Amino acid sequence: MTVNIINKSHHDLPQYATALSAGMDLRANLDSAVSLAPMERKLIPTGLFISLPAGYEAQVRPRSGLALKKGVTVLNAPGTIDADYRGEIGVILINLSDETFIINDGERIAQMVISHHETVLWNQVSTLDDTNRGIGGFGHSGIK
Numbered sequence: 001m002t003v004n005i006i007n008k009s010h011h012d013l014p015q016y017a018t019a020l021s022a023g024m025d026l027r028a029n030l031d032s033a034v035s036l037a038p039m040e041r042k043l044i045p046t047g048l049f050i051s052l053p054a055g056y057e058a059q060v061r062p063r064s065g066l067a068l069k070k071g072v073t074v075l076n077a078p079g080t081i082d083a084d085y086r087g088e089i090g091v092i093l094i095n096l097s098d099e100t101f102i103i104n105d106g107e108r109i110a111q112m113v114i115s116h117h118e119t120v121l122w123n124q125v126s127t128l129d130d131t132n133r134g135i136g137g138f139g140h141s142g143i144k
Contacts (some may be wrong), residue, residue, distance in 0.1 A: 001053070007045025007142055008088075011106055016093065022063060023111030026091060030105040041075050041094040052114070054082040059113045066109070071097025075109050083111075111117055 006016035007013055014024035028034070029047035036042055052058060067073045076091040091110045095101045103109065 001051075001056075001114070004051040006049040007047065010050070011047070012113060014048070019108050023113045025063070025108040026060065026089065026110045026112050027106060028091075028103050028107045028109050030103065033105070034103040035093040036072065036093060036101045036103060038095055038098050038100065041092060044093055044103060045089045046091065048089045050081065050085060050087065050089065052081070052082050055116055055119070056083055057081060057115055057117055058089075059115055060089070061113060063111055070101055071095060071099075072109075078113075097104045103111060122128050 005013060009027065009029035011027045011029065012028055016024055026046050026048070029045050034042060034044065050058065058081035060074055060077070060081065062073040062077050072093055072095050075094040079092065081089060089112075093103070093109060
């Protein structure tokens with residue numbers, strides 16, 4: 001699929017790391033380094049603006065290495081970019097570690113996955129079909 005993009009950053013367009021990657025890395029677009037203290041959250045700009053086709057969304061997800069090694073993740077994961085949004089893509093990062101994390105210009109801070117979605121039409125009913133699970137919620141299957 002082809003997606004229109006405006007790149008006001010000073011970095012290359014997002015790209016897939018491997019041929020079978022689902023997500024493209026998003027990079028911080030900063031004039032100077034940003035400090036992220038423990039338990040602090042900040043909106044980090046990317047300099048990217050996109051126009052998705054109807055029926056698609058872009059999901060902003062954490063980078064697993066950044067989360068594991070530094071305790072830094074995307075706060076509203078996955079963040080959704082709707083097809084009608086035309087503003088700059090920003091990434092809400094939070095530092096869950098006990099050390100300050102420095103975000104440098106060009107650093108890979110998140111990944112973006114483009115995904116198809118459906119638009120739902122509700123059919124209000126008075127009962128739902130029965131299943132084996134029924135109303136079993138969190139922990140319903142026990143410890144195995």
